[in-house]
Amino acid sequence: MTVTAPQGFRSAGIAVGLKSTGKPDLALVVNDGPQRASAVVFTTNRAQANPILWSRKSAQGGPAHAIVLNSGGANCFTGDFGYETTRLTAEAVASAIGSDDAERILVCSTGLIGTGDQVFREKIVGNVPALAAALAADDTSAAAAILTTDSVEKTAVHAGEGWTIGAIAKGAGMLAPGLATMLVVITTDALLDSDALDSALRGATSLSFDRLDSDGCMSTNDQVTLLASGASGVTPDEAVFAAALAEVCDSLAGQLQADAEGSSHDIDIEVRGAASAADAVEVGRSVARNNLFKAAIFGNDPNWGRVLAAIGTTEAAFDPYSVDVSFNGVRLCHAGAPDRPVDECDLTPRRTHVAIELFAGEHSATIRTNDLTHEYVHENSAYSS
Incomplete structure (x- = not known):
């Protein structure tokens, strides 16, 4: 288990045909609480994909309930149709998991820029119910569903004193800071509020992902998301949690470096x-x-x-x-x-x-x-x- 290693989370990854390989390409991570909190760091590229535009707005409105991610298409520079696709995706997820607010659903996409049509939309939105039905607390499929040119899954788990951090990541090319090019989902069952999570996440990313610079190219779709369920009932010392989170992010950054496209050193x-x-x-x-x-x-x-x-x-x-x-x-x-x-x-x-x-x-x-x-x-x- 990775993102479901902490209590209070379910995840799933399924194949919906976005990739020609037939491999999983749609993932969902749901925070079942009981006390949800979240923090998100986004790319600083001025050219931003529709899911980033949606998730930026969503993150300002309160803690996220879930995050849905697709590979096989960046949904970037796809105009109003692309943004509408993102909104419909969030609404479909909210309906499938019983959330009353689609803006509490974060959306991430990765893949080729400039692609996204009705077929792309239908493959995602139409398969959300099946994706939600596959959610499990012992899931291991979500990590594979977010990969593009990656050759291996990238995961990390940290066991604290009564609380846990779990994470999945993707990234093999366009690795440069602000944020380093990747999609990352980190979960924890620690009992912390969103302000504490935000401080810890920004500190961790500044020392890890923002110091990964494989090829100097910054993506349009970068997002690192931290979700807390509070399900452990344990409130760790914030400095201890921040150090553990930094360790997890550093591990993921090292895995991203090791899988960089075509590299030999x-x-x-x-x-x-x-x-x-x-x-x-x-x-x-x-x-x-x-x-x-x-x-x-x-x-x-x-x-x-x-x-x-x-x-x-x-x-x-x-x-x-x-x-x-x-x-x-x-x-x-x-x-x-x-x-x-x-x-x-x-x-x-x-x-x-x-x-x-x-x-x-x-x-x-x-x-x-x-x-x-x-x-x-x-x-x-x-x-x-």
Whole structure:
């Protein structure tokens, strides 16, 4: 179990024909309470899909009762018809689960942008009753129903003292912050109000999903949702809950990184000795988005010069001629000059660690990214054909 590991939740995932593969493509997670609370973080892309527009409005009106998610179509840039499809989906779910307010139903979609017709609508709305009938407290199918180009399901569970957190996620491409490209549903049976959930969720996402930058591309459909049922009757210390939630989000971010489209290296860029946390993030992100660096890692080439060139484009406070750079534990650059021979560094393992020491302060941050491969280019060159 994942999102149904906490008490007070049921979920389901079924195939309705949105995907040509016949795999599950419509999911539903219902919060049965007894005391519902929720928090949501959305993409900061100005171009937003119809489900995001709906869910933003819904989230302002009170705690969510349920969230319905489809893969196989983003329902983005589909005009008034697409927004109406989202509204009808929420209304169908509300009716099927006995909710008296469709605006308490969050909606998420993922897939190709610009597609969505009457057939798409009918496959979703018409199959909501069957989806609701499949709801179960021991369900394991919802995690598969939200996947697109993902090769594996992404889940996490944390057991607290009398309370639990469960989560599912999707994401393999367009992974960049604000929010990192994904759909995530997190559930907990802890007894917490929406304000406490919002604070914990924003703190957790800022240290995990917002530091995942696989390809620098931000989606139109990103949404991370946290639902609380209060079914455990336990109110954890808010700091303890926030730490546990951060752990769950960090696990999911790592799983997203490991499944990034076409990648052959998972790269952790650790920036140390920064004047501020913001500087550390800016420096790490400048490397994560540098195609020359990413291509070098694909070729198992520890080209530390590309790291220095990348970080030199930032406005962070540091002296480029005092920086150290290490690849997989081998310091190749010291004080802005060559140190150890590059042939001492082995970049053949998938897991790659790059350490950048700025000597400008006491702050640090790690940005997750991936290399740039032939497979990534091929997969995305034929995505819509």
